[in-house]
Each structure stands twice: as C-alpha cells, then as structure tokens.
Amino acid sequence: MSYDIYLVGVGGQGILTLADLIMRAAVHKGHPVSFLPTKGMAQRGGFVKAELRLGRRGVGPHIREDGAHLVIAMERSEALKGVRYARPEGDFLLYGHAWEPTAVMLGEAAYPSLESVLEAIRVSNARLIYLDPKELPKIDGGYVAANIFVLGAAFGNTRLDEVLNADEMTEVVRARWPRRAKHNVAAFDAGLRVRGTS
Amino acid sequence: MQIKVLSGNEALAYGALQAGVKVVTGYPGTPSTGALTSLLAMDLPGRYVEWSVNEKVAFEIAAGAAWTGQRALCTMKMSGLNVAYDSLISIAYSGCNGGLVIYVADDPGASAGMAEQDTRGFALMSDLPMLEPSSIRDTYRLTQVAFELSERVKTPVLIRLVTSIANAKTALQIADPLPPADRIPILERNIAKYTKAGAAICITQHRDVIARLEKASEVIQEMELNSLQLAENPGGLGIVAVGAAVAYLEEAFDLAVEYGFDKTKVSILRTVTTTPFPAADVQKLFARCKSILTLEELEPHLERGLHIEAHRTGFAGLIIGKLDDGPLSRVGEYDVDHVLQGLNIALRLGIPGDRFKGNRATETLAARRPITVCAGCPHRGTYMAINQAIQNLDLDKDEVIITGDIGCTILGMNPPFNTVWTEVSMGASVSLAQGYVHGGVKTPVIATIGDSTFFHAGIPGLLNAIQHQTPLTLIIMDNGWTSMTGMQVNPGTDQTFQRTGGRRIDLARVIPGLGVDQFFVIDPYDLKGATSTIEGCLTLPGVKVVLSRRECAIQVRRQGKRTGNVRLISKKCVLCKQCVTATGCPALSIKHESIVIDAALCNGCGLCAAVCPTGALEKEDGT
Numbered sequence: 001m002s003y004d005i006y007l008v009g010v011g012g013q014g015i016l017t018l019a020d021l022i023m024r025a026a027v028h029k030g031h032p033v034s035f036l037p038t039k040g041m042a043q044r045g046g047f048v049k050a051e052l053r054l055g056r057r058g059v060g061p062h063i064r065e066d067g068a069h070l071v072i073a074m075e076r077s078e079a080l081k082g083v084r085y086a087r088p089e090g091d092f093l094l095y096g097h098a099w100e101p102t103a104v105m106l107g108e109a110a111y112p113s114l115e116s117v118l119e120a121i122r123v124s125n126a127r128l129i130y131l132d133p134k135e136l137p138k139i140d141g142g143y144v145a146a147n148i149f150v151l152g153a154a155f156g157n158t159r160l161d162e163v164l165n166a167d168e169m170t171e172v173v174r175a176r177w178p179r180r181a182k183h184n185v186a187a188f189d190a191g192l193r194v195r196g197t198s
Numbered sequence: 199m200q201i202k203v204l205s206g207n208e209a210l211a212y213g214a215l216q217a218g219v220k221v222v223t224g225y226p227g228t229p230s231t232g233a234l235t236s237l238l239a240m241d242l243p244g245r246y247v248e249w250s251v252n253e254k255v256a257f258e259i260a261a262g263a264a265w266t267g268q269r270a271l272c273t274m275k276m277s278g279l280n281v282a283y284d285s286l287i288s289i290a291y292s293g294c295n296g297g298l299v300i301y302v303a304d305d306p307g308a309s310a311g312m313a314e315q316d317t318r319g320f321a322l323m324s325d326l327p328m329l330e331p332s333s334i335r336d337t338y339r340l341t342q343v344a345f346e347l348s349e350r351v352k353t354p355v356l357i358r359l360v361t362s363i364a365n366a367k368t369a370l371q372i373a374d375p376l377p378p379a380d381r382i383p384i385l386e387r388n389i390a391k392y393t394k395a396g397a398a399i400c401i402t403q404h405r406d407v408i409a410r411l412e413k414a415s416e417v418i419q420e421m422e423l424n425s426l427q428l429a430e431n432p433g434g435l436g437i438v439a440v441g442a443a444v445a446y447l448e449e450a451f452d453l454a455v456e457y458g459f460d461k462t463k464v465s466i467l468r469t470v471t472t473t474p475f476p477a478a479d480v481q482k483l484f485a486r487c488k489s490i491l492t493l494e495e496l497e498p499h500l501e502r503g504l505h506i507e508a509h510r511t512g513f514a515g516l517i518i519g520k521l522d523d524g525p526l527s528r529v530g531e532y533d534v535d536h537v538l539q540g541l542n543i544a545l546r547l548g549i550p551g552d553r554f555k556g557n558r559a560t561e562t563l564a565a566r567r568p569i570t571v572c573a574g575c576p577h578r579g580t581y582m583a584i585n586q587a588i589q590n591l592d593l594d595k596d597e598v599i600i601t602g603d604i605g606c607t608i609l610g611m612n613p614p615f616n617t618v619w620t621e622v623s624m625g626a627s628v629s630l631a632q633g634y635v636h637g638g639v640k641t642p643v644i645a646t647i648g649d650s651t652f653f654h655a656g657i658p659g660l661l662n663a664i665q666h667q668t669p670l671t672l673i674i675m676d677n678g679w680t681s682m683t684g685m686q687v688n689p690g691t692d693q694t695f696q697r698t699g700g701r702r703i704d705l706a707r708v709i710p711g712l713g714v715d716q717f718f719v720i721d722p723y724d725l726k727g728a729t730s731t732i733e734g735c736l737t738l739p740g741v742k743v744v745l746s747r748r749e750c751a752i753q754v755r756r757q758g759k760r761t762g763n764v765r766l767i768s769k770k771c772v773l774c775k776q777c778v779t780a781t782g783c784p785a786l787s788i789k790h791e792s793i794v795i796d797a798a799l800c801n802g803c804g805l806c807a808a809v810c811p812t813g814a815l816e817k818e819d820g821t
Binding site: 010023024027032033034035036037038045046047056058059060061062063064065067077078080081083084100101102103104105106109110111112116120 | 201203309333335362363365366367368369442445446448449531532533534535558560561563564565566567568569570613614775778779782784787788
C-alpha cells in the first residue's frame with residue numbers, strides 16, 4: 001500500500017494540524033509515514049502546505065506531480081496550487097472557503113472564481129469533491145473547527161477510509177484535545193456525514 | 199527502546215543525546231532551529247544547552263568545550279556557518295579532543311528565503327568531513343557516528359541536513375538517551391595546536407588537517423557507512439547519490455519499470471559524504487560501469503569529484519549530472535521526478551518530456567498572498583511611523599533609502615508599507631546605510647533592524663557609524679524576542695525568561711553606552727509620538743538611534759495578557775478603507791460593504807483607530 005496526501009491552505013486554517021492528526025492515526029496503525037509541513041514566514045495568512053506519504057518505508061518526503069492519491073484544499077484560491085499534484089483518478093477534496101488577501105478586498109487584485117477553480121480540478125482528471133463552507137455546522141452556538149470537519153469529510157467522501165479507519169481517527173481526535181473532545185468529535189462526525197458535490 | 203514521531207531536527211537532537219553530548223549551543227535559523235529547541239524543552243541534567251548571541255560565538259563555545267575533552271554540538275542554518283566560518287577554519291586546522299559536531303541546515307528551494315547556498319562547499323574548503331544524511335532515520339544514526347568519527351580522527355565533523363529532512367517527521371525507534379559521559383575537563387597548554395603563532399605552526403597544522411581528512415576517509419570506509427551495490431554484469435549504469443536524492447531512488451526505480459528499467463542492471467553507490475570524496479567506492483563503480491549518473495541537490499560537488507577521479511583512474515565513460523549542460527538542475531530541491539529524469543536520460547528510457555512538465559499555469563491564477571506582520575505586531579506601527587515621517591517632511595518615498603535586516607522586521611518590504619528596500623545578512627542594514635551615505639545620497643538615510651539581529655551582528659556596524667560620525671538614523675525594532683524563527687530568548691528578552699542566574703541586557707542602556715548621544719525610545723503603538731520622534735531624527739545631523747520598543751503581540755497573548763480590542767462604531771464609518779490600506783492588518787476585512795474586525799485575532803494595538811479620519815474605530819483597553 002502506498003497513499004500520498006497533498007494538503008494546501010492558508011496559515012491559521014489548521015491544515016498542518018489536520019495533517020498531523022492523519023499522521024498520528026497512521027503511526028497508530030503501524031503504517032510507515034512521512035510528513036513534511038511547509039509554512040511560510042507569516043504566523044497567519046500565508047500559503048501553507050503539507051505532504052503526507054503513507055505506506056512506503058524510507059520514502060522521500062516530496063510527493064511528485066500527478067502523484068497524490070488525495071488532495072485536500074481548505075482555501076479556494078490555494079487549491080490551485082494543489083492541482084498539479086493530483087493523481088488522475090485520485091480524490092480532490094475542496095473546502096471552498098475564500099480567504100481574500102487585502103489587495104483583493106480593496107479591489108486591487110483578482111481572486112479566482114469558484115467555477116474556475118472547480119474547472120481546473122476537473123481538468124486534472126481527479127475526482128472532485130466540493131464542500132460548501134455553508135455546510136460547516138455549529139455546536140453550542142459556535143462553529144466547529146473547520147479543519148476537523150474537513151478531516152471527517154475526507155473519511156466520508158474519499159478513499160482515505162480504505163487506508164485508515166474512521167473510528168480510529170475519531171479516537172485520535174478525541175485524545176488530542178481532551179477538553180475539546182466533544183466539539184471536535186462532533187465536527188468530525190458532521191464531516192463524515194456530509195456529502196460533497198462533484 | 200521507544201517509538202517516537204520525530205522531525206529530522208529532533209532525530210539529530212536525540213542522536214546527539216545518545217552520543218553523550220554535554221554542551222550544545224546554536225543560533226536560531228530556519229530550518230535548523232528545531233534541533234536545539236527540542237533539547238531546551240527537555241530536562242537534561244549534566245548537560246548545558248543555550249541559544250548563543252550568534253553562530254560564531256556559539257561555535258567557539260562548543261569548540262572550547264570540545265577542547266576540554268567533552269562532546270559538543272553546535273547548530274545553525276547555512277547563513278550561520280558563513281558567520282562562524284572564520285573560527286571554523288581555524289579550529290579545523292587545530293583539531294579537537296572531545297567530539298565536536300557542527301550541524302548545519304541548507305535550504306534547497308529557499309523556502310525560508312535566503313541565498314540557496316550549498317554548504318558542502320565549506321567542507322571542501324576547510325578539509326572537514328561532512329556527513330549528509332538522506333532521511334530522518336539516517337540523521338539519528340549519523341549524528342552518533344559524527345561524534346565517534348570526530349573523536350577518532352580528532353577533527354570537527356559537519357553534519358548537513360536540508361529542509362525536506364530537517365522539517366519532515368516520521369515514526370522512529372530510538373534508544374533511551376544515555377547520560378553524558380563523566381569526563382574530567384582537560385586543560386592542554388600547546389601553542390602548536392591551539393594558536394596560529396608563526397608560519398611553522400600554521401604550515402604544520404595545514405598538513406595535519408589534510409592528514410585528518412584522509413584518516414576520516416579511512417574510518418568511514420572501515421565503519422561501512424556508504425552502501426555500494428554492484429550489478430552482476432559489467433557495462434551497465436552506475437548511480438552515485440548523496441543526501442536527499444538517495445531517498446527517491448527506489449521510488450524512481452518503481453516508476454521507471456514501466457519504461458523497461460531493470461534494477462538488476464544498475465550499480466548504486468549511496469554515499470554519506472561528498473567530503474571526503476568516496477574514492478575507493480567510486481573506483482569500484484568505475485570498474486564495473488560504462489556510465490555514471492550523479493544525483494545530488496544544488497551544486498555539482500560530487501560530480502566534479504567524479505570527473506577528477508575519472509581523470510586519475512582513466513575512466514572514460516560518460517558522467518551524467520549537471521555539468522556540460524547535463525539534464526539535472528543546480529537550482530531548487532529534488533523530488534522523485536529529478537531522479538526519474540536522470541534515469542531517463544542515462545538509460546534512454548524514452549519517457550515523454552511532458553511527463554515532467556507540471557501544470558503551473560493553473561497556479562498563476564491563484565491570488566497573490568504577500569506575507570505581512572501579525573495583528574497587533576509592534577513593527578506595523580514603526581513602518582507606519584517611518585512612512586508618515588517621510589511624508590510629513592515632504593520627502594519623496596522613493597528618495598529615502600531604508601535598509602532592512604533579517605527577521606520579522608523585513609516584512610516591512612511588503613505592502614501596504616513598502617518601507618524597507620534591502621535584505622542582505624544579519625546586521626548588514628547598519629553598515630549598508632553608511633555606504634549609501636558615502637555614496638553621496640543627500641536625503642536622510644535610515645537603517646532598520648530587529649533586537650536579536652542587532653545583538654547578533656548589528657553592534658559592530660553601529661560602532662563604526664559612531665566612530666566615523668556617519669549621519670544616519672538607525673531604528674531598532676525591539677519586540678523582545680527572536681520571533682521569526684519561533685520565539686527564542688535573546689539577550690534582550692525579559693528577565694523572567696532568561697535562564698536561572700542569567701541576566702537580561704537592556705538595549706536602552708547599551709546604546710547610549712556605545713556613544714550614541716541622540717538616542718530616543720518610542721512606543722510603536724503611539725503612532726503620533728513615534729512619527730514625531732522619527733521626523734525629528736531625520737532633520738538632525740550625526741548618528742541617531744531610535745529604539746522602537748514593545749513586546750511581540752503573539753508572545754504577549756501567549757502569556758495570557760490581553761492588550762485589548764478595537765471596536766467599530768458603524769454609524770461613524772464612511773468606508774474610506776483607510777484602516778485597511780494603511781495597516782494591512784489580518785484582523786481587518788471588508789465584508790458586505792462594512793469593515794469587519796475579527797475580535798479573536800485583534801490584539802488591540804489601535805493603529806487602525808489612529809489612522810481612521812472619522813473616529814469610527816475605538817480602542818478598548820485591555821485587562
């Protein structure tokens with residue numbers, strides 16, 4: 001078995017935490033794992049990516065282009081940076097949150113339309129699973145953690161569940177932050193149940 | 199034994215512990231920082247670990263400890279080795295007693311934004327052995343080997359990681375660390391070894407360093423650190439790989455099978471060093487193979503060695519790599535496709551060219567995301583004050599040079615500030631500014647630098663300006679932390695965070711002590727006051743130093759202190775967007791024709807309120 005996951009997003013969205021959770025589940029299951037987080041210089045608001053390689057011992061940390069069995073993008077524009085890593089027939093999970101840079105908010109720069117991003121993913125021949133950010137549920141009056149929700153959605157909508165077990169993943173999520181366990185497990189379960197569109 | 203998820207940096211730290219290291223020093227620098235950070239987080243009785251003021255100081259401390267016979271480790275990024283090199287070459291010539299290991303991290307791909315240098319060149323230049331692990335597992339093992347090699351040969355040993363190994367993580371089985379060896383410090387008076395007093399001593403030391411590298415080569419052979427697999431039949435391809443490239447070999451072989459690749463026909467040398475050159479193994483490879491493919495990131499150091507060895511031994515086969523318009527790149531980091539492309543060319547596998555072309559056109563559609571300072575970052579106020587002061591003096595912003603320096607303070611180069619013009623190396627802002635003055639620039643010359651960078655290498659530049667009374671304004675942005683690399687303690691960090699018995703050094707006392715008569719302290723959250731002080735400095739003659747002082751907002755928050763928040767009074771807002779355009783603050787956005795403040799992100803610096811022309815933003819005090 002070898003299974004490569006390429007994750008992209010913006011600093012502050014919890015992409016690296018999401019990847020770290022998958023890594024922990026994989027280690028727990030005894031899979032060989034390589035995890036390379038790459039963050040820019042900013043605390044928040046910069047491009048962040050992570051490369052997770054499961055199942056191959058002694059493998060180099062970088063995923064080749066057209067190589068990722070699963071791409072997870074948590075930001076609409078940054079998703080474009082994951083497209084060339086998507087394996088044809090692989091899964092591409094896009095959580096369509098739009099985090100506009102200041103220049104875009106001021107109308108000084110363009111921001112890609114949702115349709116153009118979806119089209120770019122379709123052209124890569126990966127299987128597109130689109131999650132509308134409006135699907136993000138609330139619990140006790142506040143939104144759940146989007147990254148945990150997306151993690152659940154990856155189990156519920158892609159072939160990640162053929163590699164790792166959703167129940168075991170739940171336990172990793174629960175154990176990671178005991179005081180937030182209820183909220184995070186609810187976020188994960190909501191993700192598991194949600195159905196993305198293609 | 200235990201299984202731990204470790205980064206390459208952490209594996210190096212555990213390897214050093216396992217080797218019984220006693221003294222560890224370093225200066226933070228991406229991607230090397232994690233090694234020393236992980237050690238500082240542990241309780242390590244009998245060992246000494248510190249962040250030093252710069253890499254040269256760090257290395258000299260480690261070398262001194264190794265001269266007493268202890269095992270010592272020094273950590274830094276490649277830029278740091280440039281700083282430490284003056285002492286490194288001298289100590290290379292002297293040799294060491296206890297194991298002395300220098301960990302240096304290179305950054306192929308320049309993800310941390312510095313010169314994409316290949317530090318293996320320093321090993322060549324100083325005749326020091328340099329181990330080049332190809333994985334995290336390898337890092338753990340070779341760090342231990344480095345100490346053993348260092349002590350057996352009595353030479354400092356370099357160990358080099360690259361970003362993709364230093365920052366990657368994997369699960370690793372490691373031994374429970376042993377306590378450091380209880381060695382009585384030795385004091386050896388020997389000027390022939392420890393000084394450079396006279397040509398005779400220096401010439402002897404030069405011979406010694408060359409001999410030590412040869413000995414290191416023999417020890418590496420004896421320890422069987424390199425892996426050589428020779429094909430059964432002669433006349434095939436030989437592959438020589440080192441460092442990160444090694445990790446992609448097997449994956450590339452698997453991919454190449456589809457194109458008729460047969461692994462049993464190739465010979466493979468996985469070497470752990472470029473220096474010393476693995477001559478004995480290469481000779482065996484030459485004897486078996488018709489052509490050689492060289493796989494190494496960045497500069498063709500190994501490949502040049504192969505050409506020399508081919509010349510010496512009469513090997514006439516093709517050596518494929520980067521030289522002579524070879525297919526491989528000297529730029530950027532490698533992944534499996536680089537290895538596959540090498541195989542493709544070397545074996546004429548006929549893999550179509552478009553197999554290697556990524557669809558980068560798609561990426562160009564992504565919105566540009568220039569990085570900026572955090573919400574509440576005190577640097578924001580300093581940039582805004584500098585810009586405002588220049589404007590108040592009716593100067594053209596394009597006619598006032600503002601040199602910049604390393605660290606978070608360089609973010610002032612980006613929009614919306616566009617304040618800082620240059621970024622060279624630690625401390626360079628102060629001296630570069632003097633060059634602009636002597637170059638004849640008539641407008642005021644400004645240098646900017648952060649606190650840690652000033653301590654590291656900025657002070658000599660300032661001394662120079664004071665001695666020669668070169669007119670400039672130096673603005674030191676003192677946030678109390680070495681922030682960019684992840685919040686390390688520096689000499690100016692609050693006393694609470696200094697080691698027990700350590701002492702904080704107050705820049706407000708240091709700078710006047712150096713002989714700066716025109717010294718001002720400002721609060722970057724006080725935009726009006728800060729602007730007025732800087733404006734004044736730009737009209738004064740001589741050397742002016744402004745200490746713009748406020749603690750890093752991220753650290754303030756981590757300590758549980760809140761600076762307050764900013765509130766929008768909607769009815770007063772005319773949506774001029776001045777708050778957003780002037781501050782570029784990540785806590786501010788424009789949604790549905792309204793300014794929105796992310797209360798969770800806002801640190802209440804109030805700079806947006808300071809530029810709001812209608813008083814629609816109100817600063818609430820913190821608790």
